[in-house]
Amino acid sequence: KPRLVEDEDGGVIFLSSSYSSSSSGYGYVSIEKQRQRLPVYKYRTAILYLVESHATTIVVGETGSGKTTQIPQFLKEAGWADGGRVIACTQPRRLAVQAVASRVAEEMGVKLGEEVGYTIRFEDISNPDLTRIKFLTDGVLLREMMDDPLLTKYSVIMVDEAHERSISTDIVLGLLKKIQKRRPELRLIISSATIEAKSMSNFFLSSKRRQALECEELRPRLEPAILSVEGRGFNVQIHYVEDPVRDYIQAAVSTVLLINDKEPPGDILVFLTGQDDIDAAIKLLTEEARSNGKNSSGLIILPLYSGLTRAEQDLIFSPTPKGKRKVVISTNIAETSLTLEGIVYVVDSGFSKQRFYNPISDIENLVVAPISKASARQRAGRAGRLRPGMCYRLYTEEYFLNEMSVQGIPEIQRSNLVSCVIQLKALGIDNILGFNWPASPSPESMIRALEVLFSLGVLDDDAKLTSPVGFQVAEIPLEPMIAKMILSSNELGCSDEIITIAAVLSIQSIWFSARGAQKELDEAKLRFAAAEGDHVTFLNIYKGFLQSGRSSKWCHKNFINYHAMKKVMEIREQLKRIALRLGIVLKSCETDMQLVRKAVTAGFFANACRLEAYSHGGMYKTIRGSQEVYIHPSSVLFRVNPKCVIYHSLVSTDRQYMRNVISIDPSWLTEVAPHFYQQQRHNPTIH
Numbered sequence: 001k002p003r004l005v006e007d008e009d010g011g012v013i014f015l016s017s018s019y020s021s022s023s024s025g026y027g028y029v030s031i032e033k034q035r036q037r038l039p040v041y042k043y044r045t046a047i048l049y050l051v052e053s054h055a056t057t058i059v060v061g062e063t064g065s066g067k068t069t070q071i072p073q074f075l076k077e078a079g080w081a082d083g084g085r086v087i088a089c090t091q092p093r094r095l096a097v098q099a100v101a102s103r104v105a106e107e108m109g110v111k112l113g114e115e116v117g118y119t120i121r122f123e124d125i126s127n128p129d130l131t132r133i134k135f136l137t138d139g140v141l142l143r144e145m146m147d148d149p150l151l152t153k154y155s156v157i158m159v160d161e162a163h164e165r166s167i168s169t170d171i172v173l174g175l176l177k178k179i180q181k182r183r184p185e186l187r188l189i190i191s192s193a194t195i196e197a198k199s200m201s202n203f204f205l206s207s208k209r210r211q212a213l214e215c216e217e218l219r220p221r222l223e224p225a226i227l228s229v230e231g232r233g234f235n236v237q238i239h240y241v242e243d244p245v246r247d248y249i250q251a252a253v254s255t256v257l258l259i260n261d262k263e264p265p266g267d268i269l270v271f272l273t274g275q276d277d278i279d280a281a282i283k284l285l286t287e288e289a290r291s292n293g294k295n296s297s298g299l300i301i302l303p304l305y306s307g308l309t310r311a312e313q314d315l316i317f318s319p320t321p322k323g324k325r326k327v328v329i330s331t332n333i334a335e336t337s338l339t340l341e342g343i344v345y346v347v348d349s350g351f352s353k354q355r356f357y358n359p360i361s362d363i364e365n366l367v368v369a370p371i372s373k374a375s376a377r378q379r380a381g382r383a384g385r386l387r388p389g390m391c392y393r394l395y396t397e398e399y400f401l402n403e404m405s406v407q408g409i410p411e412i413q414r415s416n417l418v419s420c421v422i423q424l425k426a427l428g429i430d431n432i433l434g435f436n437w438p439a440s441p442s443p444e445s446m447i448r449a450l451e452v453l454f455s456l457g458v459l460d461d462d463a464k465l466t467s468p469v470g471f472q473v474a475e476i477p478l479e480p481m482i483a484k485m486i487l488s489s490n491e492l493g494c495s496d497e498i499i500t501i502a503a504v505l506s507i508q509s510i511w512f513s514a515r516g517a518q519k520e521l522d523e524a525k526l527r528f529a530a531a532e533g534d535h536v537t538f539l540n541i542y543k544g545f546l547q548s549g550r551s552s553k554w555c556h557k558n559f560i561n562y563h564a565m566k567k568v569m570e571i572r573e574q575l576k577r578i579a580l581r582l583g584i585v586l587k588s589c590e591t592d593m594q595l596v597r598k599a600v601t602a603g604f605f606a607n608a609c610r611l612e613a614y615s616h617g618g619m620y621k622t623i624r625g626s627q628e629v630y631i632h633p634s635s636v637l638f639r640v641n642p643k644c645v646i647y648h649s650l651v652s653t654d655r656q657y658m659r660n661v662i663s664i665d666p667s668w669l670t671e672v673a674p675h676f677y678q679q680q681r682h683n684p685t686i687h
């Protein structure tokens with residue numbers, strides 16, 4: 001029965017009830033001891049036996065039980081990497097790839113990039129001759145299939161975090177199932193934090209195989225094995241708010257301070273949704289902790305989201321000094337992908353950023369949306385690693401019980417499928433609707449994607465990749481619209497500029513997050529702002545950065561993130577290499593920005609919007625779908641409101657906001673994408 005636990009001026013009132021999972025734990029010990037104490041250690045022989053005797057093994061185990069870091073090592077020790085073979089382990093998230101690879105290298109006492117390596121897009125820290133255990137994103141594994149369709153160098157592929165059902169994970173699973181038929185010696189391990197094992201197992205057991213099983217002695221090999229690693233978390237006491245909170249950032253901050261005041265030592269993990277609200281919470285928490293006095297001086301407040309530098313990541317994983325309390329404010333990356341030691345308290349906002357796509361309006365955006373019960377349980381579980389913990393849910397128990405969905409929706413069913421379709425086409429899979437999906441995407445989304453790809457000139461009338469454009473677009477490891485923009489820039493003579501823009505667009509933000517210095521940031525932006533829009537502004541910044549001699553001081557002065565700029569330089573170099581391979585010669589258009597805008601239009605015509613003539617507050621409508629959108633306040637075109645613009649992406653809060661916007665001439669649309677803009681029955685005329 002729930003009971004009232006705490007009241008506080010901040011307005012956060014928690015009711016408590018608890019759920020339990022059994023447990024035991026460990027203190028600070030040597031790496032070898034730590035390894036042996038992980039739950040999977042006891043299953044070492046079982047795992048190796050199952051992998052030996054089954055084509056597919058499904059391993060289910062609570063986060064932190066050692067699946068990701070240990071299983072690849074077990075396999076290596078058992079000889080699966082002998083004779084030049086490689087053990088692969090995929091992750092949906094880039095940051096997780098880096099973190100687990102460096103942990104495993106440390107455990108094995110080897111240099112990262114040699115025996116243990118990793119590959120994420122634009123960053124390959126592996127060595128084809130030396131690397132025996134390779135961590136990679138599932139997206140990179142898909143790319144590798146383009147060069148080596150049967151993934152011949154891998155002896156075992158572990159598809160990790162399968163419960164997340166990321167779009168690339170689902171595609172990879174579908175393709176691996178095909179590869180298995182051609183490579184009976186290949187072993188798959190599907191690992192997951194939640195128990196959806198049965199449906200995964202059924203997926204790998206096709207109807208044909210089921211028939212075969214009934215009559216043959218092949219049984220043990222084809223039927224996937226399922227192994228459940230007993231979790232060993234401590235009890236986690238769950239607290240709910242009594243009334244719904246209005247502002248989860250404020251509520252999270254108040255809760256952290258409340259825990260700090262009232263509860264014994266132990267680190268705190270807060271789940272928010274993205275960089276913006278994490279930065280806002282850190283600012284608020286820092287201020288409130290300061291005014292709160294001595295009790296809060298021991299707080300070490302750290303953000304955790306993708307795009308952190310190496311040094312920032314290291315802080316998160318380093319042990320908390322005595323007398324201090326770490327507060328890690330994270331996206332849902334800490335839900336199952338990463339294990340942080342020392343967390344005793346979890347604060348769960350109940351939200352995460354999720355991609356949603358509406359094929360009718362053809363709009364995809366990132367939305368702050370409620371999490372599922374399965375996620376809420378995972379989040380709570382992060383508190384019970386070392387000793388009994390507590391989880392503070394910033395939503396009511398009634399909401400949890402009656403309104404939260406049981407499971408999340410696989411990403412493939414809520415995404416734009418343009419990238420997915422082109423990748424499958426490039427791998428020679430023509431019947432995409434008939435592809436064996438773990439969860440089928442909607443036919444509407446599929447048709448939309450085919451239509452956009454057709455308009456981009458990537459697919460022909462028979463929905464086959466065009467030559468050379470289609471193959472070239474598929475070759476560029478960026479979304480097809482960016483790839484098309486790069487190809488068009490070659491014809492227009494502005495590839496030098498467009499490659500810089502593509503590099504900037506492929507990182508999260510080049511601005512320094514303005515914790516409490518919004519005004520200064522806005523002023524800094526004005527220094528670079530270009531009338532044409534954000535893309536051209538990026539070029540000004542890039543030029544300034546080069547002229548400063550790539551100075552970190554210059555970045556600091558201008559509120560530009562130095563690490564992000566260094567990343568841009570790196571990505572730019574890689575794109576340059578890819579462009580050269582495709583026969584694109586770098587050429588600058590000097591000051592003719594019209595060419596740059598045209599190249600952007602050639603890729604992103606589908607995102608064109610027109611200012612509503614009689615609207616107040618800068619309302620735009622997408623030309624194709626007539627959806628209401630607004631320019632995001634972070635754009636240099638905010639309040640400038642040109643008549644016709646193209647956006648790079650949408651974020652949705654109270655409204656749909658366009659991020660990274662460039663002004664264009666609407667007549668270019670029919671020029672670059674006649675099919676897309678002329679054959680619309682309900683299409684408003686463009687002029």
Ligand code: ADP
Binds near residue numbers: 063065067337
């Ligand atoms: P799982 O994949 O089952 O969630 P992991 O293999 O990621 O578990 O983690 C197992 C254990 O390894 C964790 O409980 C933690 O003790 C340790 N560990 C993992 N990554 C790190 C890291 N980057 N730094 C320190 N310890 C880590």
Ligand code: MG
Binds near residue numbers: 067068069336337338
């Ligand atoms: Mg893991």
